[in-house]
Amino acid sequence: MKVIRSExxxxxxxxxxxxxxxxxxxxxxxxxxxxxxxxxxSRVLQDxxxxxxxxxxxxxxxxxxxxxxxxxxxxxxxxxxxxxxxxAHIVDATCPIVKASQMHAxxxxxxxxxIFLAGEARHAEIEGITGYARNASSASCIIVSGAVxxxxxxxxxxxxxxxxxxxxxxxxxxxxxxxxxxxxAIKLFFPNLEIFQTICGVTxxxxxxxxxxxxxxxxxxxxxxxxxxxTRRLFSIAAESGKPxxxxxxxxxxxxxxxxxxTVGISAGASTxxxxxxxxxxxxxxx
Numbered sequence: 001m002k003v004i005r006s007e008x009x010x011x012x013x014x015x016x017x018x019x020x021x022x023x024x025x026x027x028x029x030x031x032x033x034x035x036x037x038x039x040x041x042s043r044v045l046q047d048x049x050x051x052x053x054x055x056x057x058x059x060x061x062x063x064x065x066x067x068x069x070x071x072x073x074x075x076x077x078x079x080x081x082x083x084x085x086x087x088a089h090i091v092d093a094t095c096p097i098v099k100a101s102q103m104h105a106x107x108x109x110x111x112x113x114x115i116f117l118a119g120e121a122r123h124a125e126i127e128g129i130t131g132y133a134r135n136a137s138s139a140s141c142i143i144v145s146g147a148v149x150x151x152x153x154x155x156x157x158x159x160x161x162x163x164x165x166x167x168x169x170x171x172x173x174x175x176x177x178x179x180x181x182x183x184x185a186i187k188l189f190f191p192n193l194e195i196f197q198t199i200c201g202v203t204x205x206x207x208x209x210x211x212x213x214x215x216x217x218x219x220x221x222x223x224x225x226x227x228x229x230x231t232r233r234l235f236s237i238a239a240e241s242g243k244p245x246x247x248x249x250x251x252x253x254x255x256x257x258x259x260x261x262x263t264v265g266i267s268a269g270a271s272t273x274x275x276x277x278x279x280x281x282x283x284x285x286x287x
Contacts, residue, residue: 014095076131
């Protein structure tokens with residue numbers, strides 16, 4: 001068997017930064033907590049826990065002499081304000097690209113824009129960006145997951161306020177084609193929609209590299225956390241190809257049929273460490 005790795009895989013800049021900040025803090029402070037999962041990968045979270053980083057569920061009410069790490073996906077201003085009021089020392093590990101989206105949302109809300117947010121409503125990143133928008137103004141902030149939903153929401157807004165200034169921001173991991181389709185659906189009602197390019201460049205590069213990998217292999221393994229939005233999007237791309245594919249967090253999940261293939265491709269989400277990719281490759285070559 002030949003195992004081919006995608007040209008783009010493993011930790012992205014934002015995840016690498018968050019993990020390094022968190023681990024560095026454990027050397028300075030005994031009581032270190034993460035506000036929500038620092039990243040969406042169970043193995044990485046296990047490693048962080050071994051290094052002394054505690055879960056949000058363990059947060060005491062009095063946070064004096066405690067450090068709280070803000071996850072890579074960010075949190076709302078109200079949550080951060082609450083942590084500071086309780087005496088926490090804050091280390092902001094929000095991905096810089098996500099932080100830029102938060103600032104855009106805040107500025108646009110203050111300027112009276114109706115903001116469309118393209119992404120998953122319950123995703124931590126979207127919740128954080130929404131929090132910044134709503135903290136700055138009572139202007140509408142509408143979350144849409146696809147073009148159909150965006151069209152319906154735009155039509156509804158048009159019926160309420162046809163002259164509304166509108167802007168579109170997207171989750172950093174959204175598929176570029178999806179994002180463009182959402183923008184076009186909104187433009188049918190608001191032709192002057194201002195679209196901000198908030199998709200992480202590495203996300204697009206990772207997805208494009210996967211498409212090339214699919215053409216070179218018989219089956220594809222996507223490695224990463226099943227709670228990870230960017231990893232699930234990689235799996236969707238692989239599934240759309242029609243070739244056998246799997247999204248797995250552990251090498252033991254590889255289907256037996258994959259070991260009969262001559263070529264298997266490996267791609268991985270932005271929260272997947274290199275050592276986990278190595279484990280999957282060793283398992284595939286073991287047979």
